[in-house]
Amino acid sequence: MKLWGGRFAGGPAEALARLSVSVHFDWRLAPYDLLASKAHARVLANAGLLDPEELGEMLAALDDLAIAVETGQFRPTVEDEDVHTALERGLLERLGTLGGKLRAGRSRxxxxxxxxxxxxxxxxxxxxxxxxxxxxxxxxxxxxxxDTPAPGMTHLQHAQPVVFGHxxxxxxxxxxxxxxxxxxxxxxxxxxxxxxxxxxxxxxxxxxxxxxxxxxxxxxxxxxxxxxxxxxxxxxxxxxxxxxxxxxxxxxxxxxxxxxxxxxxxxxxxxxxxxxxxxxxxxxxxxxxxxxxxxxxxxxxxxxxxxxxxxxxxxxxxxxxxxxxxxxxxxxxxxxxxxxxxxxxSTMTVRVDVLAASAPIGFSLATEVADWLVRKGVPFREAHEITGQLVALCAVRECELHEVSDDELATVSEHLDPSVRQVLSVRSALSARITPGSTGPGPVADQLAAVTESLIGWHRWATATVVPR
The missing domain is CATH 1.20.200.10 (Fumarase/aspartase (Central domain))
Incomplete structure (x- = not known):
């Protein structure tokens, strides 16, 4: 049943046959090969290479072979080199010499x-x-x-608070x-x-x-x-x-x-x-x-x-x-x-209490302080330095940013006054994130709506029939 043996005086060596065989993995292409064979048969008929009766017999045999492949009644053998060889054998078993006409005009x-x-x-x-x-x-x-607060991380270190949905x-x-x-x-x-x-x-x-x-x-x-x-x-x-x-x-x-x-x-x-x-x-x-x-x-x-x-x-x-x-x-x-x-x-349980408690740890509100200073007219370069000094103070005192006293704030910078405390909460940090794509509850809700709508469209694409049956 080799598809290429006409000019050869003998069969392939066993070592070549073992190396060459692919039917053990390309057999899953069989339904698609049969689908393409039906289309090719119609083209041969339109070209006058199959008469209408032959085309009818060919298509019926291909349909029968497709059913046999799907049900497992027809399977490749150890003698079949590849999926094409196996299916041609199945077609010849059903049509005799007529099955050999299908090979005209195409190659493996x-x-x-x-x-x-x-x-x-x-x-x-x-x-x-x-x-x-x-x-x-x-x-x-x-x-x-x-609106579940969580620690946002960079370098696997606490960076800024985010909402976990983000x-x-x-x-x-x-x-x-x-x-x-x-x-x-x-x-x-x-x-x-x-x-x-x-x-x-x-x-x-x-x-x-x-x-x-x-x-x-x-x-x-x-x-x-x-x-x-x-x-x-x-x-x-x-x-x-x-x-x-x-x-x-x-x-x-x-x-x-x-x-x-x-x-x-x-x-x-x-x-x-x-x-x-x-x-x-x-x-x-x-x-x-x-x-x-x-x-x-x-x-x-x-x-x-x-x-x-x-x-x-x-x-x-x-x-x-x-x-x-x-x-x-x-x-x-x-x-x-x-x-x-x-x-x-879908079945995991999120521990909201643990996330919320972890969100402010590691001075994650430091950027809020720097941004607060910027809004007061301090250049960000200076605001960054001031905030860094505040963090260094907290590290020495082993306290969080909101635990620093008013006097200690003043010793760090004249720009730091008690009103800075309005930004020293996770909730205020999250609610301040209002730009599109950011981690505030509003933008996250907008993103959620857009993603949900997009997934509806992708479901339609995924379920559309692209290969005819």
């Missing part, structure tokens, strides 16, 4: 490029739906904490960018290679534009050599998944911190934690840790494909067989991680 080169684009465009929508579910879980938690929404924003990247990627991937043949197109009167339209692509490839050599869409997809993995890792890292005894900001639901085999008291944020760990796997897939592509001459090279496993693995990985993270986030 344009077949696999088409199949992989179809597969990824279909699964990109599913991935978008799962990203949206995690973003919704974060958004729903943020809605409960629009921090949760800060994890939503990169997910929205990931969704944007998926949509941009899809627009560039909606180009059909089918009809490009091995590299030179075809001398048969085929219609690549009609095939593209039937398969849900926006256009046919403008250059047959590039069509079979191009794996930009694979590398770009893996970049999107790798960057998504980085975003999930950063979220996971924060959850690990939030649930530690040292932070104690959040308690995870038992259903989304694990224990220790030796320490009965342990409650581990394993989902967050696994999300953090699997980012390396996603980044590795991108590096694998970029390295494979970097030195390839045009047009198709067998190295490209290595393009599929990284994207399959990326999708499989994210299909496990995203729902688990969404469940963990």
């Amino acid at each position: 080169n344009d077949q696999v490029a088409t199949d992989l684009r179809l597969y990824l465009r279909d699964h990109a929508r599913r991935l978008a739906g799962q990203i949206g579910e995690l973003a919704e879980a974060l958004t729903e938690q943020a809605a409960r904490h629009v 921090q949760l929404l800060a994890h939503v924003q990169p997910l929205l960018r990931d969704l944007d990247r998926l949509r941009d990627w899809d627009a560039r991937t909606a180009v059909s290679p089918l009809g490009s043949g091995a590299l030179a197109g075809s001398s048969l009167p085929l219609d690549p534009v009609a095939v593209a339209k039937e398969l849900g692509f926006d256009s046919a490839a403008p250059n047959s050599m590039d069509a079979v050599a191009d794996r930009d869409f694979v590398a770009e997809f893996l970049f999107v998944t790798a960057l998504l993995g980085v975003h999930l890792s950063r979220l996971g890292e924060e959850v690990v911190l939030w649930t530690s005894q040292e932070f104690g900001w959040v308690v995870l639901d038992d259903a989304f934690t694990t224990g220790s085999s030796i320490m009965p008291q342990k409650k581990n944020a394993d989902i967050a840790e696994l999300a953090r760990g699997k980012a390396g796997r996603l980044i590795g897939g991108l590096v694998t494909v970029l390295t494979m592509l970097k030195g390839l001459p045009l047009a198709y090279d067998r190295d490209m067989q290595e393009d599929k496993e990284p994207v399959f693995d990326a999708l499989d990985t994210l299909e496990l991680v995203l729902p688990a993270l969404a469940g963990m986030i």
Whole structure:
């Protein structure tokens, strides 16, 4: 059943066969290969290469084979080199010599490029739906904490107070960018290679534009050599998944911190934690840790494909067989991680009292003092120095800013008077943040409304049918 054995006097060596076989991983392309085969059959009929009766038999056989593949009644064997070989065997079993006509005008080169684009465009929508579910879980938690004070940190040190909803929404924003990247990627991937043949197109009167339209692509490839050599869409997809993995890792890292005894900001639901085999008291944020760990796997897939592509001459090279496993693995990985993270986030309990108590610690209101001085006409450079001296005094006295006496304020600077105390509270600091995108309850509520509306639109995109069934 080899698709290329005509000029060979003997079969391949066992070592070559073992190295060459890909059907154990590319079999998941079978439904998309069959979909493209039906479109190709219609094009052959329009070109006069199949009569109407033959076309009817061909389409019926392809439909029957599709059902057999879906139900598991038809499976590849150890003799099948790849998904294309297996499916041609299935078609020949149903049609005899008529099944061999379908190969006219196409090559495995344009077949696999088409199949992989179809597969990824279909699964990109599913991935978008799962990203949206995690973003919704974060958004729903943020809605409960629009006015919950929390310590805002830079360098993992207390910096300025924020509302916890703002921090949760800060994890939503990169997910929205990931969704944007998926949509941009899809627009560039909606180009059909089918009809490009091995590299030179075809001398048969085929219609690549009609095939593209039937398969849900926006256009046919403008250059047959590039069509079979191009794996930009694979590398770009893996970049999107790798960057998504980085975003999930950063979220996971924060959850690990939030649930530690040292932070104690959040308690995870038992259903989304694990224990220790030796320490009965342990409650581990394993989902967050696994999300953090699997980012390396996603980044590795991108590096694998970029390295494979970097030195390839045009047009198709067998190295490209290595393009599929990284994207399959990326999708499989994210299909496990995203729902688990969404469940963990949606069921976690935020300890509002701990967050509120921690918000002013570490002189986090110092910037409020500096801004207060600026509003009094003090240049910020000087205001910064004055506030720094006040903090140094508090560090020596082991007290917080609001605990400094009026006399001590005066010793630091003539500009510091008792009225500065009006800004020395977390609530006043938060309510003062009124600019768009800032951490005040008002701007956070505005951001929450915008994110919620955006996610509704993304749900529509994720559930839209792009690959015909």
